[in-house]
Amino acid sequence: MxxxxxxxxxxxxxxxxxxxxxxxxxxxxxxxxxxxxxxxxxxxxxxxxxxxxxxxxxxxxxxxxxxxxxxxxxxxxxxxxxxxxxxxxxxxxxxxxxxxxxxxxxxxxDVEVVDMDSDEEDEDEAEEEEVPKKKIKLDNNADAKGKNKKK
Known part of the structure; x- marks a missing residue:
């Protein structure tokens, strides 16, 4: 500030x-x-x-x-x-x-005091939430590729 x-x-x-x-x-x-x-x-x-x-x-x-x-x-x-x-x-x-x-x-x-621990925790939580979404997309892609191969 x-x-x-x-x-x-x-x-x-x-x-x-x-x-x-x-x-x-x-x-x-x-x-x-x-x-x-x-x-x-x-x-x-x-x-x-x-x-x-x-x-x-x-x-x-x-x-x-x-x-x-x-x-x-x-x-x-x-x-x-x-x-x-x-x-x-x-x-x-x-x-x-x-x-x-x-x-x-x-x-x-003046110096703005930033709590570094809370930022790291927020980033960790955000990464954990993103990981399953990526896996789901990969699984969907794999299913789609598999269906394409069967045809």
């Missing part, structure tokens, strides 16, 4: 940063977390003609890369649809004064 929540942050000026910290030690979610960025928007009050560049820095891969270049009057929104799995992420406005809004989803996966 997964828990899903809305993620939204605002970068309000040059060199403004926001960190998303993965909860790797969270016992409730041992399978991990994933952050999905769906949209990055430039605020209505952004300066006309000014470029606003959003950079992401991932801790796990030590990656620093721009993920959005926005400009009032030209590009007000991008839909990157990028995922960050089990790594802390820092978003930084490296150029422009924003505001820039980053929107997405935070998914937390």
């Amino acid at each position: 997964s828990e899903e929540s809305f993620y939204g942050v605002t970068l309000k000026g040059k060199d403004d940063t926001v960190e998303w910290d993965v909860l790797s030690n969270d016992a409730d979610y041992p399978r991990g977390q994933k952050l999905i960025i769906k949209q990055i928007l430039l605020g209505a009050e952004a300066a006309e003609g000014e470029f606003n560049v959003v950079e992401v820095h991932t801790v796990k891969d030590s990656l620093k890369i721009p993920i959005a270049v926005l400009k009032a009057g030209e590009t007000r929104a991008v839909n990157p649809d990028i995922e960050f799995y089990d790594t802390s992420v820092t978003f930084k406005l490296i150029q422009g004064n924003g505001p820039v809004y980053i929107l997405g989803q935070n998914l937390k996966d």
